[in-house]
Amino acid sequence: MASGPRIGDTAEDFTLPGGMLSDDSFERRDYTLSGARGRAVVLAFYPGDNTSVCTRQLCSYSSGFETFEGLDAEVWGISPQGVDSHESFARSHGLRMPLLADEGREIARAYGVTAPGIGVRRSVFLIGPDGVLRWKHVALLGATFQSLDTLAEQISGIKTA
Template identity: 85%
Template sequence: MASGPEIGSSAPDFTLPGGVLSGDAFERRDHTLSSARGRSVVLAFYPGDNTAVCTKQLCSYSSGFEVFEGLDAEVWGISPQGVDSHEAFARAQGLRMPLLADTDREVARAYKVAAPGIGVRRSVFLIGPDGVLRWKHVALLGATFQSIDTLAAQLSGIKNA
C-alpha cells in the first residue's frame, strides 16, 4: 500500500460536495480545502454513514466540537456516500461538522486511502493553516479511531509551531 502524501508536503487540494447541519437546516455546498487556509483542518476519512465504528468516531468528534474550535481547527468527514446519505446521517446523529461526498473516491485515491472492498480506509490527516500536511494516521483494519485527545495534542503542536 502506498503511503500517500508525506508529512511536510502540501496537502492535495480538492473540492467536494457536502453539507453541514445548522439548526434544523442541512446546508449543502462545495468544500474546497485551499479555501480553509488560515485554519487547521482535520480530514477524517471514514468507510460509511450509519456504521458502528464510523458513528462512534463522528459522534465523538462532533461532541468535541468546542475542543477543535478552541484550537482554530475544522473537522471535515469524508466518505464515499452521497450528500443525501450524509444529510440523513447528520440528522440522525446530530453531527455538527461538514460531511463530504467522495463518491468516485478521487480524493481518497489522492490521499492513498482508497481500499478495495471497504471503499476507504479509516484515516485522519491534519492539515496546518498553511495547507501543509502536519500529521496523519491511516488504520490498517479500521476497527478503532483516533481520539479527540490525540488529535487535540497534535493540533496544539501545529498551533504552537
C-alpha cells in the first residue's frame, strides 16, 4: 500500500465524475478538487455503495449537512462504483453530498488507500481551504468510521489555526 500524502502536503488535484441529489434530481457533473479552494473539503473514501458500514457512514455525514455548511466545508464521498450506482445509492438513502466515481481507483491509489480484497480502505482526508492536507485517518479494517463530531472538531481546528 502506498503511503499517500502526508499532513502539510498540498493535496494532489484530481477530477472525477459524480453527482449530487438535489430535491428530486441527481445532478451529474465533474468534480475537481482545486475548484473547491476556499472551502474545507472532506474526502471520504469508502469501499462500496449500499454496504452496511458505508451506508451508516454516509447517512451520518449527510444528516450532518448543516454542520459542515456551518463550518464552510463540504464532504465528497469517493468509491469505485460508477455514477449510476451512486445515483441509486443517493436516492435510496437521501444522501445530500456529492458521490464521486473512482472506477479505475487512480485517486484511491494516489491517496494510498487501495487494499487487496476490498479495493478501497475506508479513509478520510481533510483538505484545508488552501488545498493543504490538514488531517487524515486510514482504517485498517474499515468496520468503523470517523464520526461527524470528530470531523467537525478537526475542521474547526483548521479554521482557528
